[in-house]
Amino acid sequence: METVVRGIAMYAFLLIATRLSGRRTLAQTTPFDFVLLLIIAETTQQALLGEDDYSITNAVILIVTLFATDVLLSFATRKASAIALLVDGTPTVLISNGRIDAEAMRRARIEPAEVLEAARVRLGLERMNQIRHAVMESSGEISIIPFRFNDAPRQGRLDPAGVAGPDAASGSS
Amino acid sequence: MDHDAASATLPAPVIRADGLQIDEHRQFQQRFWTAQRYAWGVAGMVVILALCGLTGGGGPLSRQTLRIGSTEIDVPRIARWTADEDIRLRFGAGSGTHRVMVGPEALDHLRFVGGTPAAVTQSSSHKGLALGFETGTGAVDLHFRTTRPGMFSLELTVDGVGVPAGVIVLP
Numbered sequence: 186m187e188t189v190v191r192g193i194a195m196y197a198f199l200l201i202a203t204r205l206s207g208r209r210t211l212a213q214t215t216p217f218d219f220v221l222l223l224i225i226a227e228t229t230q231q232a233l234l235g236e237d238d239y240s241i242t243n244a245v246i247l248i249v250t251l252f253a254t255d256v257l258l259s260f261a262t263r264k265a266s267a268i269a270l271l272v273d274g275t276p277t278v279l280i281s282n283g284r285i286d287a288e289a290m291r292r293a294r295i296e297p298a299e300v301l302e303a304a305r306v307r308l309g310l311e312r313m314n315q316i317r318h319a320v321m322e323s324s325g326e327i328s329i330i331p332f333r334f335n336d337a338p339r340q341g342r343l344d345p346a347g348v349a350g351p352d353a354a355s356g357s358s
Numbered sequence: 359m360d361h362d363a364a365s366a367t368l369p370a371p372v373i374r375a376d377g378l379q380i381d382e383h384r385q386f387q388q389r390f391w392t393a394q395r396y397a398w399g400v401a402g403m404v405v406i407l408a409l410c411g412l413t414g415g416g417g418p419l420s421r422q423t424l425r426i427g428s429t430e431i432d433v434p435r436i437a438r439w440t441a442d443e444d445i446r447l448r449f450g451a452g453s454g455t456h457r458v459m460v461g462p463e464a465l466d467h468l469r470f471v472g473g474t475p476a477a478v479t480q481s482s483s484h485k486g487l488a489l490g491f492e493t494g495t496g497a498v499d500l501h502f503r504t505t506r507p508g509m510f511s512l513e514l515t516v517d518g519v520g521v522p523a524g525v526i527v528l529p
Contacts, residue, residue, distance in 0.1 A: 205397035235440070274390075275383040281376045289384075292391045318378055330378075 187235055188243055192250035195229050200258075200272065207294060273323050280319035283332070293321055303327035414438040414528055424523055426516045433514070437527045439507045443468070445500040447516065449493065458498070459520075460487040461513030467527055468502040468512075486513070 233247055262269035277289050279300060290297070300319050304310035307329050318330040371381040404413070411417020414436040424431040428450020434443045449456055460470070462484065470487055475498065479490035491498050507529040511522045 205394050207394065270383060270386055275387055276380055277384075277387055278376075278378065278380065278382055281374075281378070292388075318376065320378070320380065 188238075188246045189250045191233055191235055192247045193254055195233050196251055196254050199225070199229065204272070204274070276323055277321045278318065279321055279327070280316055283314065283317060285313075295321060295327070300327055300329075304329045304331075412436055414441065422523060424514070424521045426514075426519045426521050429516050431514060431516070431521070433512055433523050434525055435523075437504050437525060439504050439527055439529050441504055442471070443502050443504060445502065445512075445514070447498045447500070449496040449498070449516075454492070454496075456491050456493065456498070457515075457517055458489045458491065458500070459485065459515035460489075460500075461511070461515075461520075461522075462486045463510050464512045464525070467504055467506055467508060467510050467525070469505050471501040471503055473501065474499040 234243060258268075258272060262272050277293055279286055279290050279293070279295060285297070289295075290300075297313065300316065301310075301313060303319070303326075304313075304316055308331055310316060310329065310331055315331055316329055317332045318328075320328045320330075322328055371379050373379045407413055408415070409417060411420030414420055414434070415438060420434060420436050421432055422435040424433060430448040430450070432444075432446040432448075434445075437443045445460075447456075447458065460468070465487055473489060473491065475491065475493060477489040478492050479488070481488045489500070504527045507527045509524065509526050512525045513520055513522045515521075
């Protein structure tokens with residue numbers, strides 16, 4: 186019984202801690218995040234296994250418990266949208282029709298440079314005024330939807346901070 | 359037509375004015391960001407509590423000092439489940455023979471591992487664990503391991519005189 190309780194308790198705690206730490210933890214692959222993941226894995230090992238029980242039975246029960254909890258949670262998130270919101274999160278629109286939502290970016294702790302990096306990596310875009318929509322997905326990844334060829338950026342639609350640069354004012358892309 | 363049929367049977371996000379077909383749940387996200395900030399505050403408080411010793415594992419508030427006459431006893435205030443804990447006795451009478459009794463309620467949460475120096479006599483009864491020491495230095499360390507979480511009263515008796523102490527074992 187203790188193994189099951191330990192497994193569910195640690196699963197729940199890690200899920201809550203990961204969600205509350207900020208979703209970017211999942212998407213970033215910086216060296217710090219990698220080290221953090223390693224340390225967390227080592228730290229939870231003893232709490233999961235308990236005291237002096239290194240039997241195969243204990244390990245099997247623990248693994249089955251974790252899988253069962255994961256499956257149960259996936260059913261729950263499909264059945265109840267509220268649980269899905271709590272567990273998986275929701276996407277956040279950072280840029281809509283070329284206009285930056287500064288409050289969303291501030292609260293989500295996203296810098297314009299991160300959005301530009303995603304735009305360069307995914308689509309080879311050069312400037313902020315080429316981005317029509319930017320969405321931070323539930324996973325923490327940033328999706329970029331560029332202006333299409335016939336969707337020229339309009340004047341005055343750019344962010345107040347002027348991060349797009351002087352090209353934005355002229356409307357050239 | 360296939361798309362219309364599919365969307366009629368499967369729920370899909372609405373198409374916003376800006377053209378995005380997405381369920382953003384901005385209100386929920388605002389509340390979640392607020393909850394996140396509070397969680398960071400709680401995490402900071404946990405670290406401070408741990409530094410103070412209120413989560414066990416050392417720290418200024420993790421232990422408490424009791425007195426029975428001239429004998430000073432250092433016992434844990436906050437302990438952790440399956441962790442090793444020590445009860446340290448400094449007998450004011452100095453060297454000699456001393457009898458220490460650990461009450462039965464404590465033995466529901468603690469397992470006696472040994473003493474330094476080792477007890478010359480040891481017996482268990484419904485009254486608890488009785489240990490006899492002949493110590494030249496006037497000091498004895500009792501080693502225990504916590505066996506289950508919870509709160510209990512650690513009733514210690516030294517040479518017939520008792521004193522209780524509350525102990526919390528965290529899971």
